[in-house]
Amino acid sequence: MSHNAIRFGRMPQAEKLKLKAESKMVETEVESPMLANHKTLVKQIHEAYVKNFSMNKAKARLILTGKTSKPPLIIHDMETFQLAERTLAVHMVNSDYPELEIGLQAGDVVLGVGCRELQQMEAEARLFHCCQSTSVETVTELT
Secondary structure: OOHHHHHOOOOOHHHHHHHHHHHHHHHHHHHHHHHHHHHHHHHHHHHHHHHHOOOOHHHHHHHHHOOOOOOOOOOOOHHHHHHHHHHHHHHHHHHHOOOOOOOOOOOOOOOOOOOOOOOHHHHHHHHHHHHHHHHHHHHHHHO
């Protein structure tokens, strides 16, 4: 470097690039233990997601085009929300008491379960609790 370059604090481009590369190497060495932990955590979450929610492009196309044996129930307003809750209640009653064989269909009103007069907040709370239970099971499997 020239005397003036040193005097005014200028640095040649090659030296500047070399210093930047060295600082990046030090930063990556410091972050690598934390990055390794993040990578393993992401891998575990992905594996649990794939195991519990197996969906590929072919299955998604079948669902979206309506070519499945069981059409999906899409919740877009309060009426379909209540229908979804009644459907879940029917499945829970049928699976809890298979010996009864009452033959309930999705959408039937189940008086014993309390689906007759749903209030919006109660319905939302029950669906939220159901979703939370599934999330807790997934997290429990991860840990």
